[in-house]
Amino acid sequence: MLISHSPSAADLRSAPEPASFWDLLISPARTSTGYDYAAATRSSGFSDPVRKLPMPHLTSEVISDAFPPTRANFANYNWSIPHEAIRHECLRLEHAAAHMSGSATSFARFRTYFTSYVMPLLERHHAAEESVLSHYVVASKVSVPAAYADDHQALKAACGAVTMACEARDLPLLRVAVGCFGAFLRQHMADEEDNLLPQIAAAFALPWVNDLITSTGFTRAPQASCPCWSNTLQGTAAATAAAMAYEASKKWGAAPTYLAQLPKAVQAELAAPLQEQFVRRKESLLVEACEA
Numbered sequence: 001m002l003i004s005h006s007p008s009a010a011d012l013r014s015a016p017e018p019a020s021f022w023d024l025l026i027s028p029a030r031t032s033t034g035y036d037y038a039a040a041t042r043s044s045g046f047s048d049p050v051r052k053l054p055m056p057h058l059t060s061e062v063i064s065d066a067f068p069p070t071r072a073n074f075a076n077y078n079w080s081i082p083h084e085a086i087r088h089e090c091l092r093l094e095h096a097a098a099h100m101s102g103s104a105t106s107f108a109r110f111r112t113y114f115t116s117y118v119m120p121l122l123e124r125h126h127a128a129e130e131s132v133l134s135h136y137v138v139a140s141k142v143s144v145p146a147a148y149a150d151d152h153q154a155l156k157a158a159c160g161a162v163t164m165a166c167e168a169r170d171l172p173l174l175r176v177a178v179g180c181f182g183a184f185l186r187q188h189m190a191d192e193e194d195n196l197l198p199q200i201a202a203a204f205a206l207p208w209v210n211d212l213i214t215s216t217g218f219t220r221a222p223q224a225s226c227p228c229w230s231n232t233l234q235g236t237a238a239a240t241a242a243a244m245a246y247e248a249s250k251k252w253g254a255a256p257t258y259l260a261q262l263p264k265a266v267q268a269e270l271a272a273p274l275q276e277q278f279v280r281r282k283e284s285l286l287v288e289a290c291e292a
Contacts (some may be wrong), residue, residue, distance in 0.1 A: 090182035107292035
């Protein structure tokens with residue numbers, strides 16, 4: 001078991017600075033993760049912090065020259081859109097954890113949100129990322145640090161820490177687990193954006209890389225009498241990730257360009273009524289987590 005105890009309030013205030021992400025998981029008696037839970041004002045409901053971000057906006061601490069989101073710099077930063085979606089989810093999780101009621105229902109709704117949306121987004125993004133980076137053409141020109149794959153394994157443990165805290169119905173522990181999860185993810189993605197993506201941009205024609213990313217994320221499969229895209233928004237991790245990335249691309253102002261690169265059938269699933277239903281259904285879980 002990675003998390004050995006539930007921290008007390010005194011633990012949270014006095015725990016020493018950890019040396020690594022693993023120290024955060026093994027001894028999670030602190031919250032130096034960028035979100036001040038003690039200062040968070042408790043409310044009667046969930047208010048999506050992503051809606052309060054200005055537009056156009058990127059949460060990346062690395063990318064600063066992506067405005068306006070022209071076709072050229074979209075090619076440069078296409079990979080950052082899933083990163084934006086993940087950072088948006090970190091904001092939502094931290095906000096919800098700070099304002100949860102602490103009831104059994106609140107933990108159940110938070111866990112459902114995390115396992116139905118956040119984990120599939122991470123799993124799909126990391127699977128596509130690893131597939132692209134292991135492609136024989138990419139691997140021949142880009143040196144990928146082994147630490148990135150190790151980070152992906154560590155993040156699986158971080159996901160387990162969040163779900164474990166939900167199952168234990170331990171609110172201080174959940175806040176620590178969510179804070180550690182967000183802090184480590186942000187650092188991991190910043191490292192990729194600062195060190196890995198420039199290597200890829202320098203080595204390849206970016207439209208080819210974008211095509212490879214898209215073909216990796218969506219697999220064409222024959223069904224019945226006609227070939228069609230097998231991924232839709234109903235129950236597949238790839239399509240859930242696409243819907244969340246599409247929503248994140250709106251904050252950057254690049255939604256039309258992001259949408260245009262996707263398979264036609266997936267574009268249809270992201271049309272306004274269906275996407276709005278998806279967003280409402282997703283957000284309702286965090287609303288219930290804060291109100292139940």
